[in-house]
Amino acid sequence: xxxxxxxxxxxxxxxxxxxxxxxxxxxxxxxxxxxxxxxxxxxxxxxxxxxxxxxxxxxxxxxxxxxxxxxxxxxxxxxxxxxxxxxxxxxxxxxxxxxxxxxxxxxxxxxxxxxxxxxxxxxxxxxxxxxxxxxxxxxxxxxxxxxxxxxxxxxxxxxxxxxxxxxxxxxxxxxxxxxxxxxxxxxxxxxxxxxxxxxxxxxxxxxxxxxxxxxxxxxxxxxxxxxxxxxxxxxxxxxxxxxxxxxxxxxxxxxxxxxxxxxxxxxxxxxxxxxxxxxxxxxxxxxxxxxxxxxxxxxxxxxxxxxxxxxxxxxxxxxxxx
Amino acid sequence: xxxxxxxxxxxxxxxxxxxxxxxxxxxxxxxxxxxxxxxxxxxxxxxxxxxxxxxxxxxxxxxxxxxxxxxxxxxxxxxxxxxxxxxxxxxxxxxxxxxxxxxxxxxxxxxxxxxxxxxxxxxxxxxxxxxxxxxxxxxxxxxxxxxxxxxxxxxxxxxxxxxxxxxxxxxxxxxxxxxxxxxxxxxxxxxxxxxxxxxxxxxxxxxxxxxxxxxxxxxxxxxxxxxxxxxxxxxxxxxxxxxxxxxxxxxxxxxxxxx
Ligand SMILES: Cc1cc2nc3c(=O)[nH]c(=O)nc-3n(C[C@H](O)[C@H](O)[C@H](O)COP(=O)(O)OP(=O)(O)OC[C@H]3O[C@@H](n4cnc5c(N)ncnc54)[C@H](O)[C@@H]3O)c2cc1C
Ligand SMILES: Nc1ncnc2c1ncn2[C@@H]1O[C@H](COP(=O)(O)O)[C@@H](O)[C@H]1O
Numbered sequence: 001x002x003x004x005x006x007x008x009x010x011x012x013x014x015x016x017x018x019x020x021x022x023x024x025x026x027x028x029x030x031x032x033x034x035x036x037x038x039x040x041x042x043x044x045x046x047x048x049x050x051x052x053x054x055x056x057x058x059x060x061x062x063x064x065x066x067x068x069x070x071x072x073x074x075x076x077x078x079x080x081x082x083x084x085x086x087x088x089x090x091x092x093x094x095x096x097x098x099x100x101x102x103x104x105x106x107x108x109x110x111x112x113x114x115x116x117x118x119x120x121x122x123x124x125x126x127x128x129x130x131x132x133x134x135x136x137x138x139x140x141x142x143x144x145x146x147x148x149x150x151x152x153x154x155x156x157x158x159x160x161x162x163x164x165x166x167x168x169x170x171x172x173x174x175x176x177x178x179x180x181x182x183x184x185x186x187x188x189x190x191x192x193x194x195x196x197x198x199x200x201x202x203x204x205x206x207x208x209x210x211x212x213x214x215x216x217x218x219x220x221x222x223x224x225x226x227x228x229x230x231x232x233x234x235x236x237x238x239x240x241x242x243x244x245x246x247x248x249x250x251x252x253x254x255x256x257x258x259x260x261x262x263x264x265x266x267x268x269x270x271x272x273x274x275x276x277x278x279x280x281x282x283x284x285x286x287x288x289x290x291x292x293x294x295x296x297x298x299x300x301x302x303x304x305x306x307x308x309x310x311x312x313x314x315x316x317x318x319x320x321x322x
Numbered sequence: 323x324x325x326x327x328x329x330x331x332x333x334x335x336x337x338x339x340x341x342x343x344x345x346x347x348x349x350x351x352x353x354x355x356x357x358x359x360x361x362x363x364x365x366x367x368x369x370x371x372x373x374x375x376x377x378x379x380x381x382x383x384x385x386x387x388x389x390x391x392x393x394x395x396x397x398x399x400x401x402x403x404x405x406x407x408x409x410x411x412x413x414x415x416x417x418x419x420x421x422x423x424x425x426x427x428x429x430x431x432x433x434x435x436x437x438x439x440x441x442x443x444x445x446x447x448x449x450x451x452x453x454x455x456x457x458x459x460x461x462x463x464x465x466x467x468x469x470x471x472x473x474x475x476x477x478x479x480x481x482x483x484x485x486x487x488x489x490x491x492x493x494x495x496x497x498x499x500x501x502x503x504x505x506x507x508x509x510x511x512x513x514x515x516x517x518x519x520x521x522x523x524x525x526x527x528x529x530x531x532x533x534x535x536x537x538x539x540x541x542x543x544x545x546x547x548x549x550x551x552x553x554x555x556x557x558x559x560x561x562x563x564x565x566x567x568x569x570x571x572x573x574x575x576x577x578x579x580x581x
Pocket of ligand 2: 328329330331356358359381382383384416419423437438439440441442443445446447448449450451
């Protein structure tokens with residue numbers, strides 16, 4: 001039996017819904033009779049078509065102005081919940097998603113289940129699955145609270161597939177009050193340039209770890225190979241913490257989950273906290289000079305070798321082909 | 323300026339974790355200061371220093387009156403601490419934790435700013451800081467990679483997917499900081515000695531005016547219904563590099579039609 005009403009907190013970047021949002025809508029279609037979205041941003045009409053295509057019948061939309069998005073989302077949803085009584089609201093485990101679910105949980109006095117990787121429905125019971133201890137143990141937790149249930153789901157937990165109808169109907173939400181929380185004002189946005197696909201959307205991900213030796217090796221080894229394969233570059237936490245590359249590149253428990261067709265790990269040992277973020281990849285290739293490195297236990301093709309010797313040759317061979 | 327820092331005391335993340343019979347994280351033995359919170363402590367010390375005076379108060383919720391992690395932060399220079407410890411807290415979730423910590427902040431008195439980490443090392447829900455803010459009715463500025471105070475306002479650089487945003491709000495407010503915002507100082511010998519005599523106000527759930535039903539398993543209103551090992555992924559082929567192994571990778575990519 002499905003739930004009667006499932007909501008998705010929708011996010012977008014430059015008028016395009018995030019893949020995490022489309023993943024949640026796809027799941028919502030499977031577990032809910034009615035699927036609706038809540039969107040907080042200036043361009044609701046622009047995102048409504050895509051949200052509809054992935055299953056949202058309606059989009060409740062609020063314009064945050066300069067206020068922090070998640071804060072406005074929490075206040076808007078709190079008002080909407082009273083009127084429409086959804087059974088379950090799904091959020092992405094994202095920056096704004098976490099702000100929104102956190103504030104909303106206090107407003108509604110409901111527990112939150114976070115870092116979800118699966119959602120199961122049996123009758124009225126909703127269960128969220130998470131992985132703990134670096135992904136070694138899977139834990140299912142079932143809500144025992146009043147509805148609506150609130151869950152934050154890690155991106156890449158579900159596939160995104162279109163299957164809904166036409167554009168979602170946009171319903172403007174007004175007349176809510178976020179109180180002093182609304183003082184959090186965005187004065188300025190800095191967008192850093194990105195070449196190639198986003199890490200979480202790329203078909204190929206090439207990641208570097210401490211084994212690449214020095215920060216100046218990241219560009220010629222990791223980024224260059226990623227570029228030649230039209231992929232994205234990622235990293236282990238060791239080199240993010242060391243300040244070699246920005247946090248946005250981190251793959252793993254406290255970074256991103258990726259599920260590309262091919263994941264190439266260069267000089268990464270394969271700590272459980274790293275592997276939980278990439279072991280869902282279709283194919284895994286690893287280059288590591290230590291034949292005992294744990295990464296080889298999940299690699300489809302493992303090369304026991306020095307990245308400084310192996311990788312430049314791959315790059316050379318790829319360049320020779322193009 | 324008075325700053326409260328939320329500091330979580332956790333089992334050493336270097337040792338493999340395990341579950342108790344009631345499926346909560348085992349928290350036996352000595353707990354340590356969550357490294358994520360050492361950045362908040364350092365940030366608070368610097369902000370109070372810049373403001374030319376004030377106090378840094380730590381708040382922590384931990385089992386068995388655990389103070390080891392608090393002593394580390396006190397040795398770094400924090401002035402005093404409020405520790406909430408109570409058998410009724412077993413099983414408390416993020417919302418319950420926020421209810422407790424918000425009350426502890428109120429107990430700290432005249433507070434301008436609350437600092438927490440973006441997410442804890444062992445729980446990593448990342449919801450507690452905005453939940454505390456909502457309980458207090460204050461703004462929350464999250465994922466800060468830079469924090470400045472001036473003119474009764476807090477201004478941060480907020481990490482985003484695409485870069486960062488500059489966000490501000492008036493005080494009092496809650497800020498969550500990312501790792502690496504500042505370089506946490508090492509406690510000096512003098513600091514460690516001084517920490518032994520700094521006041522730790524030990525309180526229970528009742529002292530904070532909360533009901534035991536707000537916290538613990540009852541307040542969490544959720545049940546762990548299944549625990550099982552994650553399925554293992556099979557290892558494939560492993561070869562020693564002989565100078566030509568790069569060709570195997572190229573071939574592999576070719577077979578997948580990636581190139
Ligand atoms: C709570 C918690 C959360 C964490 N979250 C994450 C996370 O999200 N993501 C993450 O990645 N980590 C995470 N970690 C850290 C994780 O435990 C590891 O410390 C980290 O992944 C190690 O990174 P690494 O493999 O680059 O470095 P190392 O473990 O130091 O491995 C370097 C590897 O490079 C190899 N090597 C050295 N030189 C060469 C060479 N010339 N050629 C080829 N190979 C070479 C070595 O054999 C070694 O295997 C977390 C840890 C904790 C406690
Ligand atoms: N029990 C606790 N005691 C003190 N601070 C906490 C506690 N739990 C969470 N926090 C604070 O909230 C942050 C985020 O925690 P979490 O939401 O569990 O990821 C932590 O890094 C701490 O700063």
